[in-house]
Amino acid sequence: MALENANTIPTAEVAHLIDLHLGDLCEQEPSWQVVDSPISGRGIFARRDIKRGELIFRERTLLNGPTASKDTVLNTCAVCFRLLDEDKALCAAGCALPICDACQQSGAHDMECKLFRYWVPKDTTRIVPYALRILSVMRCYFLCPEKRRLLLAMQANPDKYYKREVERAAECFENFPTDKETLGFFYRTVSVYNTNAFEGRSIVDGHETSVRALFALAGLMNHNCTPNVSHHFENAQTIVVTAARDIAQGEEITATYTKILWSTLARQLFLRGTKHFTCRCKRCLDPTENGTYLSALFCREQGCKGIVIPEHTKTLQPDWRCVTCDTVAPHAKMSRYQDFALNTINNRINTSTVHDLITFINDMCPRFCPPSNYVLVEAKLNVIWRMQRFKGDFTEEEVRHRDRYREEILEILEKLGAGDCTLKKLITNEIP
Ligand SMILES: C[S@@+](CC[C@H](N)C(=O)[O-])C[C@H]1O[C@@H](n2cnc3c(N)ncnc32)[C@H](O)[C@@H]1O
Numbered sequence: 288m289a290l291e292n293a294n295t296i297p298t299a300e301v302a303h304l305i306d307l308h309l310g311d312l313c314e315q316e317p318s319w320q321v322v323d324s325p326i327s328g329r330g331i332f333a334r335r336d337i338k339r340g341e342l343i344f345r346e347r348t349l350l351n352g353p354t355a356s357k358d359t360v361l362n363t364c365a366v367c368f369r370l371l372d373e374d375k376a377l378c379a380a381g382c383a384l385p386i387c388d389a390c391q392q393s394g395a396h397d398m399e400c401k402l403f404r405y406w407v408p409k410d411t412t413r414i415v416p417y418a419l420r421i422l423s424v425m426r427c428y429f430l431c432p433e434k435r436r437l438l439l440a441m442q443a444n445p446d447k448y449y450k451r452e453v454e455r456a457a458e459c460f461e462n463f464p465t466d467k468e469t470l471g472f473f474y475r476t477v478s479v480y481n482t483n484a485f486e487g488r489s490i491v492d493g494h495e496t497s498v499r500a501l502f503a504l505a506g507l508m509n510h511n512c513t514p515n516v517s518h519h520f521e522n523a524q525t526i527v528v529t530a531a532r533d534i535a536q537g538e539e540i541t542a543t544y545t546k547i548l549w550s551t552l553a554r555q556l557f558l559r560g561t562k563h564f565t566c567r568c569k570r571c572l573d574p575t576e577n578g579t580y581l582s583a584l585f586c587r588e589q590g591c592k593g594i595v596i597p598e599h600t601k602t603l604q605p606d607w608r609c610v611t612c613d614t615v616a617p618h619a620k621m622s623r624y625q626d627f628a629l630n631t632i633n634n635r636i637n638t639s640t641v642h643d644l645i646t647f648i649n650d651m652c653p654r655f656c657p658p659s660n661y662v663l664v665e666a667k668l669n670v671i672w673r674m675q676r677f678k679g680d681f682t683e684e685e686v687r688h689r690d691r692y693r694e695e696i697l698e699i700l701e702k703l704g705a706g707d708c709t710l711k712k713l714i715t716n717e718i719p
Pocket residue numbers: 324326327328329330441442444482483506507508509510511562563564565566567
């Protein structure tokens with residue numbers, strides 16, 4: 288399974304394999320179809336008008352596994368993602384994976400347990416993040432022939448780092464495979480994950496886990512910075528995709544690969560760096576971003592209290608122009624200013640209590656950062672997340688500030704034309 292094989296499987300065959308993969312979730316008359324896209328490769332298109340809020344599809348994972356990344360809890364069952372007692376998490380058979388009693392007894396873990404033990408983990412006394420992370424990749428071994436072919440059909444961008452995850456995992460075992468074919472299969476699967484994976488929060492027994500998952504159909508959605516669908520994980524295995532606004536027959540169904548409230552430059556840098564393309568959607572071409580001014584910084588010209596925004600969006604290093612006094616500032620200067628705002632605000636997000644962060648947002652930020660700037664908007668979102676997740680004792684005043692931040696963010700989403708996007712649903716508690 289070489290990297291070069293990507294996209295050589297005909298689109299009609301991909302569509303057929305997806306129907307098989309959907310199984311009982313495949314509707315008799317789906318509202319969508321898989322065809323070639325003018326944006327890139329294959330895409331999903333509306334076969335008929337789809338109403339805002341309508342369910343478009345539900346899909347189970349082709350592959351998934353714990354993200355095992357920094358800041359995630361490692362002691363969750365590798366099969367069902369249930370939280371485990373730290374001292375009782377490791378599989379009794381010695382594969383060094385975290386497994387709950389139920390998954391151990393049901394046999395759901397047997398094959399991968401056997402394979403991990405065959406590879407001989409070097410450390411069986413603790414959960415080793417790189418060994419745990421390779422699980423989501425290694426599961427490609429156990430796919431049936433049709434699903435293997437579907438995996439092969441998925442786009443795999445060969446970026447610089449696709450070997451690293453496998454190499455790091457190999458160091459955790461005495462007997463990790465070294466043959467070209469197996470390594471090629473793993474490298475390709477890593478690249479497919481890097482190109483298509485959804486990282487989602489899944490809640491099992493009230494405990495939140497971070498899951499990395501591949502969905503063959505959802506993975507075909509091309510990117511738009513103002514997407515027309517929202518998605519969420521129903522559980523660690525299932526994704527639900529819903530229309531964020533009315534979608535006309537023939538329109539391409541799109542998701543966003545970035546955070547929806549990032550500025551154009553931040554989105555462009557992320558998409559180039561991680562997904563290897565330049566987005567040319569309507570929002571990307573409008574320096575005001577539908578009048579949201581998410582990029583805006585203060586004008587540094589004496590006496591001017593206006594805001595500056597990138598003059599155009601054709602390059603990643605545009606000059607910036609003041610919308611009030613028309614002064615032009617070079618990109619390098621504005622980039623230093625944006626970095627200063629980003630670092631100052633992120634530093635506060637990481638070190639402050641909710642109370643202190645609110646004070647900082649309200650009293651300090653207006654001195655150096657326009658309220659529309661995306662980094663300040665991110666700080667307000669952080670207050671909302673923290674108050675939503677850690678339902679502590681917050682004062683009435685804090686709750687009032689949170690509600691105001693939420694209204695401001697809903698207003699920005701409205702201006703962007705984002706409809707009932709995922710972020711809107713999250714901050715209005717429509718998605719738990
Ligand atoms: C998850 S895949 C999307 C499905 C893909 N079109 C296919 O045929 O499998 C992501 C890749 O699609 C391409 N892509 C997605 N959205 C794009 C866009 N708006 N502009 C250009 N390329 C895009 C990029 O190559 C990106 O790395």
